[in-house]
Amino acid sequence: AEGATLAPCPEYLARAADVARRVFNNSRGSPATEDDYASLAAELQRAERCVARGEALRHRLPGVSARLLEEVLRVAAADEERRDEHNATVAEKKRIHAAAAAAAAAAATRGPDARAEHPPVVRDGDGDVDDGDGGDG
Secondary structure, eight states: OTTOOOTTHHHHHHHHHHHHHHHHSOTTSSOOOHHHHHHHHHHHHHHHHHHHHHHHHHHHOTTSOHHHHHHHHHHHHHHHHHHHHHHHHHHHHHHHHHHHHHHHHHHHHSOHHHHSSSOOOOBOTTSOBOOSSSSOO
16 A cells, blocks of 8 residues: 555645635634634544545555555545535534524414514504504594
8 A cells, every 4th residue: 555645635635724724814804703613624524534544544454555545545535525415414404494493483472463564553441542642543
């Protein structure tokens, strides 16, 4: 396995470096968000897993060809990308369902008057509309 570049690890390392550059050299002028840091952490973890996987395979299979080692790493990386896409899709669906459930719960706790376009008509004791000016009618 000598001479193997541990592909696609260099690509992952470059992606992580690009994300780090965007997060820490923030050209937007606004502070980095939690999502910015989360995406940076994800890219760093992906690169770290790729390098660790490659080094472990290199250690455990010292006689394997560089080409085979890189192919195994490519397949593992593709599998990891599919898993990440699936997890992101599931997380987005959960977020949408949670938001819809929260909106439904909020609507259910409001009375029918709160949902009306106009406030309810308030009548004084003798049945006249109370317009709040203290006068009749």
